[in-house]
């Protein structure tokens with residue numbers, strides 16, 4: 131976003147785009163919201179979009195596309211093998227990352243599946259700054275374990291540390307020593323570390339991690355799904371990178387990596403994914419699995435229209451006006467919440483705004499899913515759909531015991547260029563009301579609990595009739611307002 135000073139002194143985000151296609155929204159009454167969330171088993175993944183006012187579940191596949199992206203989709207060349215569209219996408223990706231090889235996949239977790247199948251064997255470990263749900267599930271399904279070696283600051287809710295996604299270098303060395311080099315499948319670094327609040331790593335830290343991996347002969351794998359946010363933060367917060375172009379930073383990161391994979395539902399604002407490398411051996415191994423799981427090598431499960439959009443989306447990722455929109459809106463929202471004493475992860479990261487449910491609902495034990503209860507009650511209060519990122523999003527241990535999450539978060543994603551500032555203000559207002567009435571909110575319990583990735587389609591119910599009381603209080607406070 132451009133550097134614009136306001137005459138009035140105060141400053142607020144200024145969009146560097148205009149809206150030319152709109153989608154009508156619907157805000158249903160608080161009673162209907164109560165019914166909708168009950169029907170969804172108190173799981174916001176199971177809500178119907180027609181009942182949702184602002185969809186802040188995720189930024190995955192729902193960022194606004196540009197006019198250039200939409201136009202490119204009309205010129206897509208559909209063919210099973212050798213389409214011109216694929217050639218354009220390949221060219222765009224190779225230019226963006228500067229890598230020799232690119233292999234397409236239908237989305238991010240498909241890349242994770244392939245990476246795990248190739249590199250992870252029973253007894254192996256994958257050290258990483260922090261896990262992502264699908265990455266971890268696919269590593270453990272193949273018999274591996276995950277070691278999270280993020281710096282301590284990364285797990286603090288309130289912090290002013292600019293790179294909370296960094297790896298603790300001493301811990302990395304000691305994990306490699308204790309498992310032995312041969313048992314380390316690869317080191318995984320996630321850009322814009324999703325589950326700790328969209329927090330970035332620094333180029334300096336990534337350089338050190340790469341040095342250690344190269345010295346030990348361990349592949350360094352970058353999950354670049356949230357690279358756009360991370361890039362913006364490196365440019366803004368890392369003094370040594372202030373004068374580098376965004377592309378120079380991407381190319382540096384790329385040189386330090388052995389394999390890069392990404393969800394193009396996030397990076398490139400389309401729907402798809404892919405894996406890049408300069409290493410011929412890795413390329414050959416990965417290439418074998420693409421036709422098996424994804425599709426032929428010139429589409430990998432993606433539609434040609436999406437491939438065209440991703441090619442342009444990557445080009446636009448090198449435009450600071452474009453990649454700054456998310457972080458600047460998120461920063462605004464975080465500061466507005468802080469002014470109202472609502473506990474939220476700081477510093478503001480990418481992806482969205484992360485409310486600290488453990489503090490917000492400090493009377494609810496982790497066994498009753500405070501972040502899930504916050505997601506459910508916030509939907510009732512606002513019609514806004516957020517996402518639980520806490521204990522519900524973890525897997526139980528092999529003996530059935532709960533694994534309590536380090537953080538209990540309600541993630542309110544800000545899909546890029548989708549919401550206006552007044553909509554963000556509405557979200558802040560309703561969150562403040564809920565905060566003032568937090569004593570009314572109680573916990574949830576599972577009534578249907580899938581074994582793997584239970585947060586996607588598990589169903590829960592409230593431990594008491596607290597939702598009825600919350601709805602009654604809303605009516606009392608807001609009269610006949612929606």
Ligand code: F0G
Pocket residue numbers: 187188189190237238239240262264320324353355356393394395402403
């Ligand atoms: N890696 C990261 C860092 C992600 O955030 C995601 C998806 C994936 C991998 C998997 O990619 O969905 O294309 O298969 N994150 C979404 C989210 C689901 O809502 O945060 P995918």
